[in-house]
Amino acid sequence: MKLIIGNKAYSSWSLRGWLACKLSGLPFEEVTVPLYDEAWEKRREGDEFAPSSGKVPILWDGDIVVWDSLAIVEYLNEKSGGDKFWPADMAARAMARSMAAEMHSSFAALRREHSMNIRQIYPPAPPSEAVAQDIARIMQLWAEARARFGGEGDFLFGEFGAVDAMFAPVVTRFITYQLPVARFAESYMRAIIAHPWMQEWIGGAQAEDWVIDKFEAPPQAT
Numbered sequence: 001m002k003l004i005i006g007n008k009a010y011s012s013w014s015l016r017g018w019l020a021c022k023l024s025g026l027p028f029e030e031v032t033v034p035l036y037d038e039a040w041e042k043r044r045e046g047d048e049f050a051p052s053s054g055k056v057p058i059l060w061d062g063d064i065v066v067w068d069s070l071a072i073v074e075y076l077n078e079k080s081g082g083d084k085f086w087p088a089d090m091a092a093r094a095m096a097r098s099m100a101a102e103m104h105s106s107f108a109a110l111r112r113e114h115s116m117n118i119r120q121i122y123p124p125a126p127p128s129e130a131v132a133q134d135i136a137r138i139m140q141l142w143a144e145a146r147a148r149f150g151g152e153g154d155f156l157f158g159e160f161g162a163v164d165a166m167f168a169p170v171v172t173r174f175i176t177y178q179l180p181v182a183r184f185a186e187s188y189m190r191a192i193i194a195h196p197w198m199q200e201w202i203g204g205a206q207a208e209d210w211v212i213d214k215f216e217a218p219p220q221a222t
Contacts, residue, residue, distance in 0.1 A: 001028040003072075004048060006035040006056040008205035010215045012116040012169035015201060016069035017057030019165035022197045023084055024076040028059075034210045070104045073162045085162040092149040096156070096163040099141050103166040110134040114173045115215050118205040122218040124178035131179070138170060139182045146188065154191035168192050177219065 003021050005014035021028045033043060033056065044054025052058045052067035059066045059075070066075045077085040086093045109130035127135065145156040145163070155164045171192045174181055181189070192198060 001026060002031060002060045003028050004031045004033060004056055004058045004060075006033060007208060007210050007212070008032065008201055009119050009208055009210070010116055010212060011035065011056060012111075012172075013055075013069045014057045015116075015169050015172075016165050017059065017072045018201065019168060019197055020069065020073045020076050020085075020162065021059070023160070023162065023165060024080040025084065026076070026080055032204075036212055069166070070100065073100070073165070077162070087149060087157045087161065089149070092157050095145060095149065096161065099145065099156070100163045100166045102141070103163075103170070107134040107138070107170070110138075110170070110173065113219050114177045114179070116169050116172055117176050117215050118172050118202055120176055120216070122177055124180075125219065127177075127179055127219075135174075135179060135181065138167075139185060142167075142185055142188060143182065146184065155188070160195060164192065168198060 001021070003017060005011060005018055008014070018030070021030075034040070035056075043049070048060070049055075049058065051065045055067060057067070057069060057072065059072050061075075061079070066072050073085060086096055109128065113128060113131050142156060149157045151158045153159050155161065156167070157163065171189045173179070174185075174189060175193070193202075
């Protein structure tokens, strides 16, 4: 398998796809392409990017191609035996899938106003009302998952799984912008950042030379 991703410092969807590959336990080749450099427009028109219209991540498995992080999660779940990504309990699995899907389709204000930048920590500033609403909803989801299904584990459903991979970039945003979170969430966030795969990704982000100016500015006060 070959996973094509964007800059590790900035590409939140690439992080999700990459964590899914790690979670599968299957061997894969990692190919990083710098976003928005001088060759970006030409590169994304190539055959490898055609199925996704130039978006990353995109996973090639021989002649099979999968794009979109959630689709990659489900493909790798099937390919790796169906027992690594989602909780075994049906109620927990239903909730985890619902949370992952909501993460996939929602929280537009948080994404728009606080882009992922793993290499930075900005001074805290009050979030906009729309971002505050997104944060409140995420806190609600995390609290319910931890209370109902977290058990003795460190992650939302005990063991690290697909839903944690989907929320990992959110954790980095909360840290980068020092956004206000519930106290219970701090231990979960520490567990995410301390996970060996996240440490590997963060190390890769720190080693990158690419800088995209539009992702380097702190959010404007509202």
